[in-house]
Amino acid sequence: IASGDWSSDVCSSDLAFTQSMDRFLVTEPSDMKTRGWAELDFVLISGDAYVDHPSFAPAVIGRYLESKGYRVGIIDQPDWNDVEAFKKLGKPRLASLVTAGNLDSMLNKFTAAKKIRRQDDYSPGGEAGHRPDRATLVYANRMKEAYSDVPLIIGGIEASLRRFGHYDYWSDTVRRSILVDSKADVLIYGMGELQIVELADALDQGRFKESLPSIRGICYMAKEIPTIDYVECPSFEEIKADKMAFADAFRMQYDEQDPFYGRIVVQKHGDRYLVQNTPALPLTQEEMDGVYNLPYTRKWHPKYDDKGGVPALSEVQFSLVSQRGCFGSCSFCAITNHQGRIIQNRSHESLLDEAQTMINMDNFKGYIHDVGGPTANFRHLACDKQAVYGACKGRTCAAPEPCENLNTNHDDYIALLRKLRKLKGVKKVFVRSGLRYDYVLADNNKDFVRELCEFHVSGQLKVAPEHVSKRVTNMMGKAGKEEFLTFKSWFEEANKKLGKKQYLVPYFMSSHPGCALEDAIELAEFLRDQHMYPEQVQDFIPTPGSLSTCMYYTGINPLDGKPVYVAKKGRDKAKQRALMQYKNVENYDLVKEALIEANRRDLIGFGPECLIPPRPIGRTNRTSQSSGSRNSGKNNDRRNGRQSSAKSSKGRPSRNGMTKSRPSNSNRGRGSR
Secondary structure, eight states, rough: TTTTTTTTOOOHEEEHHHOTTTTTBSSSHHHHHHHHSSSSSSEEEEEOOOEETTSSSHHHHHHHHTTTOOOEEEESOOTTTTTGGGGGTTOOSSEEEEESSSOOOHHBBBTSOOBSSSSTSSSGGGBBBOTTTTHHHHHHHHHHHHHHTTTEEESSSHHHHHHHEETTTTTEEEEEOOHEEEEEEHESSSHHHHHHHHHHHHHTOHHHHHHHGOOOOOEESSOOOOOSSSEEEEHHHHHHHHHHHHHHHHHHHTOOTTEEEEEEEEEEEETTEEEEOOOOOOOOHHHHHHHHHHHEEEEEEEGGGGTTOOHHHHHTTEEOEEEOOSSSSOTOOOOHTTTOOEEEEEOOHHHHHHHHHHHHHHOOOOOEEEEESSSTOOOSSSSHHHHHOSSOOTTSSSSSSOOOHHHHHOHHHHHHHHHHHSSTOOOOOOSOOOHHHHHHHHHHHHHHHHHHHHHOOEEEEEEEEEEEOOHHHHHOOOOOOHHHHHHHHHHHHHHHHHHHOEEEEEEEEEETTTTHHHHHHHHHHHHHHHHHOOOOOOOEEEOOOHHHHHHHHSSOOOOTBBOOOOOHHHHHHHHHHHTTTOGGGHHHHHHHHHHHHTTTTGSSSSSSSSOOSSSSSOOOOOOOOOOTTTOOOOOOGGGSSESSSSSOOSOOOOOOOOOOOOOOOOOOOSSOO
């Protein structure tokens, strides 16, 4: 089909019909009848409710296949207890596609304390309970039960980050590759547009199995090791029995995730081999424009209207994804192993066209909520060398110290924002997806900060210092305290000159690997000195696929083999959280216990530097404000690596399923297709 073979009876009129801006993808047999289709080429099973927007992975994959001439239908959130629910759209001609959705299904359901969340923003009306635990596995097994002779392809953030043997926090075990347990034929990892079309063409042309070794960005099972260049990491049986072997396996996998020099990675599971082909090449600007210029309705499916729609859409319906990838390489973030370190961006023309589409929508109120990606101000490659040789192995681009070759120029991003805010019908263009302030400092660009404060901040600007202890920020791959304080002074200076009262909203994280009690106390003292008091705090979640999760499970930094302290016991983690909210009378006993344990009795008393008095005196839980800074405490499961210890929500979609945090966000796992 994509190569010009229209033997499946898809004609140009069909394609024009399915690409109409007011048409959703097929979800019911009646939709097929309206289109005159007897069968579909692909049936996509999704753990999320169907939202036809480029921030929702099933929509992107479905639309992209559709643009190549394939017939696609979506079965969203089927009843996993009834195999008939998976047969609703009939037997697909080419393959079944399965994704858990924009978030790992376990992260979607459980908090850091392993408590069940009350709300699921990716379900109609925000109702929880519409998807099973380990949704990819359950859906895959049901599709195999329904159509055992149809090839099965899994993808999305859950599959992508569980592609090797991995540590699972919720069961506290090392689990096999999700490809093994799902019994799928292929796993797509990363952002999957290129892979899914290559697989579709191979299926359509009857050369599916023989094509697998040559398709980038996929995993498959084999009885023998490939004969071409590869690296074999410790087997599943070895990493399950030995934490050092687990760390070694992670390091070998981590080193081969670059599309320019990454080799095939092999991991034995029993008597077969998991084969990860080299990563998919970055999209060209033209290709990325094409993905986002598809005819999305930018709405949830009307069948959800009675329940008030799908809450996750509200954050992104009028936002623009301007780029993918992140060279920040935060240790706790899934983006490095999913979208990669090489930035891929869209043209200004494509973004302006999408903005105009939003302006023409009936419910657009004049506000573009965000322009960015995993990191708002990473609009181009970290350096020109990455376009030819890839990102440097064993080195980071931005932190703890910026590379001497780092291109920190903000001109393109500023030019884009200026064009957007000049569009007729646009009142304000906000930047809300998170800013790397250390990157701004490296550019020595106070003009950018001034323009940002004048035109693109909605009263609060989110930044993520994460911690202030140098030992911890180094482990996290983040800039230090000094950089945050410098940016804070720039931000306050700009707002003072503009006559605006705007605030930084800094995110801090407790219990990250490497964070000992003395580090948590250092953070508490910093909050005291800065007159900040977070209403809610972020607790590290060991989600599959991240460097920090490897450290959490093994107690080893896999990159250098050195031991890492990890707070795993509930009491130890609770003390670190309590120190971030030391004024809360409910935390008094934990804070006092922590200070005594760390031999910091000097912080107990009535002096100006004391955190708590000698005895509780009934202080209320309130927010302090000073020096133009405050922490709003808004929950956000950013980039799949954190979770508020208080009332939790999952934030915005990760902008990217079968292929987006940013969990959010950070997925937010933005871009987790």
